[in-house]
Amino acid sequence: MCLAIPGEILEILPDRPELAKVEVSGVRRNINISLLDPPPEPGTWILIHVGFALSVVDEHEARAVLEFLEGLGQNYTDEIDALHDSRIE
Amino acid sequence: MRYVDEYRDADKARMLAAEIAALCEPGREYKFMEVCGGHTHTIYKHGIEDYLPDNVRLVHGPGCPVCVIPMGRVDDAIHIARQPGVLMTSFGDMMRVPGSNGNFFDSNAEDTSIRMVYSPLDSLKLARQNPDRHVVFMAIGFETTAPSTAMTLLRAEQEGLDNFSVFGNHVTILPAIKAILDSPDLRLDGFLGPGHVSTVIGCRPYEFIARDYGRPVVVSGFEPLDIMQSIYLLLRQLADGRCEVENQYTRVVPWEGNTTALEAIGKTMELRPYFEWRGLGFISHSALRLRDAYGRFDAERRFDLPGVRVADPKSCQCGEVLKGVLKPWECKVFGTACTPETPIGTCMVSPEGACAAYYNFGRFNREQVREASRT
Numbered sequence: 001m002c003l004a005i006p007g008e009i010l011e012i013l014p015d016r017p018e019l020a021k022v023e024v025s026g027v028r029r030n031i032n033i034s035l036l037d038p039p040p041e042p043g044t045w046i047l048i049h050v051g052f053a054l055s056v057v058d059e060h061e062a063r064a065v066l067e068f069l070e071g072l073g074q075n076y077t078d079e080i081d082a083l084h085d086s087r088i089e
Numbered sequence: 090m091r092y093v094d095e096y097r098d099a100d101k102a103r104m105l106a107a108e109i110a111a112l113c114e115p116g117r118e119y120k121f122m123e124v125c126g127g128h129t130h131t132i133y134k135h136g137i138e139d140y141l142p143d144n145v146r147l148v149h150g151p152g153c154p155v156c157v158i159p160m161g162r163v164d165d166a167i168h169i170a171r172q173p174g175v176l177m178t179s180f181g182d183m184m185r186v187p188g189s190n191g192n193f194f195d196s197n198a199e200d201t202s203i204r205m206v207y208s209p210l211d212s213l214k215l216a217r218q219n220p221d222r223h224v225v226f227m228a229i230g231f232e233t234t235a236p237s238t239a240m241t242l243l244r245a246e247q248e249g250l251d252n253f254s255v256f257g258n259h260v261t262i263l264p265a266i267k268a269i270l271d272s273p274d275l276r277l278d279g280f281l282g283p284g285h286v287s288t289v290i291g292c293r294p295y296e297f298i299a300r301d302y303g304r305p306v307v308v309s310g311f312e313p314l315d316i317m318q319s320i321y322l323l324l325r326q327l328a329d330g331r332c333e334v335e336n337q338y339t340r341v342v343p344w345e346g347n348t349t350a351l352e353a354i355g356k357t358m359e360l361r362p363y364f365e366w367r368g369l370g371f372i373s374h375s376a377l378r379l380r381d382a383y384g385r386f387d388a389e390r391r392f393d394l395p396g397v398r399v400a401d402p403k404s405c406q407c408g409e410v411l412k413g414v415l416k417p418w419e420c421k422v423f424g425t426a427c428t429p430e431t432p433i434g435t436c437m438v439s440p441e442g443a444c445a446a447y448y449n450f451g452r453f454n455r456e457q458v459r460e461a462s463r464t
Contacts (some may be wrong), residue, residue, distance in 0.1 A: 001180035001230065002126055002154070002441045004285050032210060035236055035350045047288070047341065050180070050230075051208025052237045054347065055288045061340050068311055071134065075441075082181055086207035089214055 006062035125283035126153035126441030148413035155439035163188030179227035216253035236350035264375035282308035291346025368408025407434035
């Protein structure tokens, strides 16, 4: 849970503006974006921590963070597995 | 391309290493503490210390929120989970943290339901789905994680849920840094400030370290080059006779932090008068609890807690490791009685813990490397 992982916003949920469908390493899940001001647009990369977007990053930074996380091996796999089981509404 | 990038990175690291060496005063020992477990991870994984001159040492700090949870709080969580109708949830990292009578997996094997969740919002969903159960979320984490708990509480209030509560164990990093600075055990020359905590609190709260303690702080990113550059910036300040808070991680950390997140924490939580940290003891104003206005969501008010203080096993030296007084491999039980499979102390449990990071990457300390190369 200590990790902040990058993901790309695919869409803002039409009836729930505080939630966005986000893709993280091939996993698509809902993430809460209400800590970000102004609200991010689809296509924005964000750093996600326990289901919430903490900050906006550019794509280059997102990819660098991703590469770093993939290098962590099991710790990152565990985080993605946890995200996989998540069903935020 | 990848090869070229890596080559350039190694090249840059060597350049930075040369500049770092040039900034060091001959004969002076430098000790910098990296506060965040994520930094510890990078340092071990990439062998950052091997790039540094011998007189620059990195000391690992208390920045693993799982590692600082005392055993008594694990026992309290299991006590709550044993109450009729309770469904307990927490992050996966908590599951193997030992209490005085085993961890969450052990208690689940007996009579509790403690489930792993990815997010506090997943706990909230469990509460909606299980109206006949009372769902408790065991909240842990520094300021990075507290906003998520705060936003979840606001949501629970909005929905009028009455079968959801939070067992709060959020800790705040600054009092722990202050406790380390006040401790006579360790003389430090500066700090690598935590990256993700700072996205929430910003850089200003570290100013007391520079102003009152005369130690520089550089908020740092997690890449090996970020850490090398931050060490360079710390040494540059010392060489120039400056003492400031600098932000190396500007691409992610805004100077003022995240005001929405801070407001959510402030609305739902307040500082506790004191809180016990594993290894560091009781520290004033170092943790958060729910405000009275959110008392109905507070598991500590809803359930009678034993609240018994449990001393760590005698053989465990997590306290010294968390304070940076001992390196992981200097602990008596490191890698023998205490391993990630059968941890005695929390530093070996969490992947962010200094001992687990060190164990997993199998790094040698420099003295051992020297000895090995002699034989």
